[in-house]
Amino acid sequence: MNQLLLGIAPQWIPTLDNFVIGRNLELHAALRHALSSTGGERGIYLWGEAGSGKSHLLQAAVERARASGLSAVYGSGAVPEFAQVVAVDNVESLNDEAQIELFALYNRLRESGSMLLVSGNAAPAHLNLRDDLRTRLGWGLVYQVHALNDEEKTQALHQHALARGFELPNEVTHYMLRHGRRDLPYLLSVLDELDAHCLRLKKRAASVPLLKEIMRIE
Numbered sequence: 574m575n576q577l578l579l580g581i582a583p584q585w586i587p588t589l590d591n592f593v594i595g596r597n598l599e600l601h602a603a604l605r606h607a608l609s610s611t612g613g614e615r616g617i618y619l620w621g622e623a624g625s626g627k628s629h630l631l632q633a634a635v636e637r638a639r640a641s642g643l644s645a646v647y648g649s650g651a652v653p654e655f656a657q658v659v660a661v662d663n664v665e666s667l668n669d670e671a672q673i674e675l676f677a678l679y680n681r682l683r684e685s686g687s688m689l690l691v692s693g694n695a696a697p698a699h700l701n702l703r704d705d706l707r708t709r710l711g712w713g714l715v716y717q718v719h720a721l722n723d724e725e726k727t728q729a730l731h732q733h734a735l736a737r738g739f740e741l742p743n744e745v746t747h748y749m750l751r752h753g754r755r756d757l758p759y760l761l762s763v764l765d766e767l768d769a770h771c772l773r774l775k776k777r778a779a780s781v782p783l784l785k786e787i788m789r790i791e
Contacts (some may be wrong), residue, residue, distance in 0.1 A: 585736050585765075587629040589637055593729040596719040597626070603714060604630060607688065608637050608658070615683070616713025619692040624756030625720040627692035631660040634690055652678060660690040664710070665700055676706050689713075723750055726757060733761055734779075737768050741779055748781050753788050763787055 594601050600619070607614050619627045631647060638645035638658040645658035650666040652674040653659060659682060661667075667675060675691075682689045693700055697711035721729060727746045734741035741764070749760055766787045771777050 585733065586636060587632040589630075589633045591732060591736065592626060592629055592633060593721060593725050593732065595721045595725040597716075600630075600716040600718065603716065604634055605637075607714075608634060608641070614714050615686060615688045616679075616710075617688075617690050618697055618710045618713060618715045619690070619718050620694065620696050620715070621692075621718035622720055623694070624758050625718040626757070627718050628662050628758075630718065631662050631690055631692055634658065635660050638688075655681060656687070658688045658690070660692075662692050664691050664693040664702070665695070667702070669703075672703050672706050676703065676709065679706075679709050692718075721757060726750060726755075726760065729757060730760060730764060733764055734768070737765070739768060739771070739779060744781055745779050745784055748784055749788075 589601065589605060592601065603614070604617065607617060619630060621627055628649070635645040635647045635658060643658055644656040645660070646653040646656045647660045647662065649662040652661060652667070652671050655678065659678065661675060664675070679689060681687075691710055693710075696717070697707050697715060700707050700710070702710075727743075727750070730746050730749065731741050745767075749763060753759070753763070763784075767779055767784055770783055770787055771779055774783075777783065
């Protein structure tokens with residue numbers, strides 16, 4: 574029964590439109606331009622701390638490319654197959670063999686005019702990868718993805734709740750930001766659990782008491 578209830582909520586898909594930009598205006602604009610122009614930059618590297626939004630942006634770019642009729646693939650910690658737009662997330666976790674694969678894929682994509690989007694936990698020069706691969710990743714556009722502040726996280730949480738079909742009271746977001754972990758992926762996962770919990774309780778409204786049950790905080 575729980576699985577049926579969970580299926581009631583609309584599926585949330587990362588897009589460039591539902592990304593809360595914060596201090597990433599230039600990066601956001603560069604991605605939009607690159608995906609809408611065949612003559613734009615064909616290599617973009619994103620770096621930043623965990624939870625800053627790198628995965629969201631890479632998955633959103635793949636969705637935008639597919640909507641435009643392009644072949645596009647996304648891989649996290651792995652090198653996907655060739656496509657017109659290839660996104661490789663968490664490049665720092667690639668093993669030696671995968672790094673060789675990415676180096677070869679980079680050259681193939683460059684020769685074909687296709688696009689490569691890569692994310693990592695540090696700027697290219699500070700990655701613990703092969704020297705030739707680090708150099709290639711630094712050849713295109715390089716952007717740091719800045720994490721959101723509390724006001725921007727609040728905006729992201731309310732936006733996510735609306736996408737799932739419910740309104741989030743301000744006191745709930747305030748409580749979420751003051752208890753437990755503060756990275757956005759965790760906060761969004763708690764929000765998803767809260768939504769599912771409300772559905773199991775016959776659509777009771779989201780509240781701090783229900784949130785405490787989810788977060789197991791007395």
